[in-house]
Amino acid sequence: MAGKTAEQVYLNIQVLQGTPAEDLNQLMHLMRADLGVDCEYCHVSTTVGAGAEKDDLEPKQTARKMMKMVMDINKTQFGGAQLVTCYTCHRGSTVPITTPILPITFEPEKPAPDLPTVDRIFSKYIQALGGEQAIRRVTSRVITGTQDVPAGPGGRDMAPARTEQYRKAPNQSLNVFHGAYQGGSFTTANGFDGATAWTQSLTGQVAAALKLDQDRARRDADFYDSLHLKQKYGELTVDGIEKVNNRPAYVVTGVPADDNPEELYFDVQTGFLLRKTTIVPTAIGDSPFEINYDDYRDTGSGVKIPFLVRMDPPNPRNVLHTQSTLRVLKVQDNVAIESSKFVKPQSRPAPPPAPAAAAR
Numbered sequence: 001m002a003g004k005t006a007e008q009v010y011l012n013i014q015v016l017q018g019t020p021a022e023d024l025n026q027l028m029h030l031m032r033a034d035l036g037v038d039c040e041y042c043h044v045s046t047t048v049g050a051g052a053e054k055d056d057l058e059p060k061q062t063a064r065k066m067m068k069m070v071m072d073i074n075k076t077q078f079g080g081a082q083l084v085t086c087y088t089c090h091r092g093s094t095v096p097i098t099t100p101i102l103p104i105t106f107e108p109e110k111p112a113p114d115l116p117t118v119d120r121i122f123s124k125y126i127q128a129l130g131g132e133q134a135i136r137r138v139t140s141r142v143i144t145g146t147q148d149v150p151a152g153p154g155g156r157d158m159a160p161a162r163t164e165q166y167r168k169a170p171n172q173s174l175n176v177f178h179g180a181y182q183g184g185s186f187t188t189a190n191g192f193d194g195a196t197a198w199t200q201s202l203t204g205q206v207a208a209a210l211k212l213d214q215d216r217a218r219r220d221a222d223f224y225d226s227l228h229l230k231q232k233y234g235e236l237t238v239d240g241i242e243k244v245n246n247r248p249a250y251v252v253t254g255v256p257a258d259d260n261p262e263e264l265y266f267d268v269q270t271g272f273l274l275r276k277t278t279i280v281p282t283a284i285g286d287s288p289f290e291i292n293y294d295d296y297r298d299t300g301s302g303v304k305i306p307f308l309v310r311m312d313p314p315n316p317r318n319v320l321h322t323q324s325t326l327r328v329l330k331v332q333d334n335v336a337i338e339s340s341k342f343v344k345p346q347s348r349p350a351p352p353p354a355p356a357a358a359a360r
Contacts (some may be wrong), residue, residue, distance in 0.1 A: 002022060034092070100293075193342040212280065
């Protein structure tokens with residue numbers, strides 16, 4: 001699929017020709033969220049070659065017209081910038097709202113707050129975590145806990161799982177999940193071996209991550225991420241104060257090389273990082289991804305990490321109505337971890353097809 005366009009992989013692509021095939025699923029996830037519908041609202045089937053390509057349903061034909069309209073608006077009115085999307089009008093409904101909803105309230109304009117510099121915010125964050133010396137004394141970490149894992153067609157269901165997370169300086173990471181779904185057990189994983197990011201599906205198939213995900217995995221695998229924020233982002237601005245879980249937070253926007261901006265929210269009082277947001281760009285709009293950090297505790301080595309992490313959705317490529325929460329149960333710092341643990345594994349053999357039912 002890598003390097004191919006949507007029409008080279010999928011059937012009956014009429015409007016989205018030229019769109020990278022690897023982006024089509026995320027585009028469809030975003031459209032579901034924009035209109036608040038399931039895939040079956042437009043498709044008679046979600047299986048390629050078994051009905052997904054058919055035009056039997058009127059909403060699918062209407063969707064093509066609407067996508068063309070939005071693309072034309074952006075091209076002719078905004079110089080090609082993607083300022084109008086499905087969500088601009090639909091806001092999670094198949095019928096756009098055209099009349100203001102009463103009562104109408106107006107917030108009085110507030111004077112701009114005095115904002116600290118990026119350096120002051122980052123310095124306070126490092127001190128809140130325990131300070132640079134304490135952070136650098138730790139060179140590896142093993143985390144055990146529980147986390148919900150996407151399961152079922154398109155990752156629409158969530159399955160509880162036990163997780164083991166391994167981190168090793170300077171930039172190796174591995175996440176392993178053991179769980180149960182629909183009466184069967186599964187093991188899935190993802191990792192970064194220091195050079196390449198990979199994922200292992202619930203069926204045991206292993207694949208290299210997509211280009212955008214490779215770049216992000218490389219940044220996220222940095223063991224001393226908190227100390228390298230200024231190097232991580234080529235451009236940084238402090239944009240204001242917003243509430244995160246009823247706590248005021250400084251909003252810092254960072255622009256990584258060859259990627260979209262990310263927003264970091266730092267607690268005004270404690271200095272902790274409370275939230276990080278980013279997007280996955282698609283041909284019909286930006287698909288959002290948000291991570292919330294809470295319950296910072298000392299790991300036993302003088303360094304604090306969040307013991308509660310909520311991902312919305314569970315990963316940047318999942319359907320948008322799902323969430324995943326990591327609850328940390330145990331942390332071990334400076335544990336010996338062999339580098340071979342992070343190496344991309346081989347795919348497991350596909351399970352044999354189920355035997356046909358006997359004739360009656």
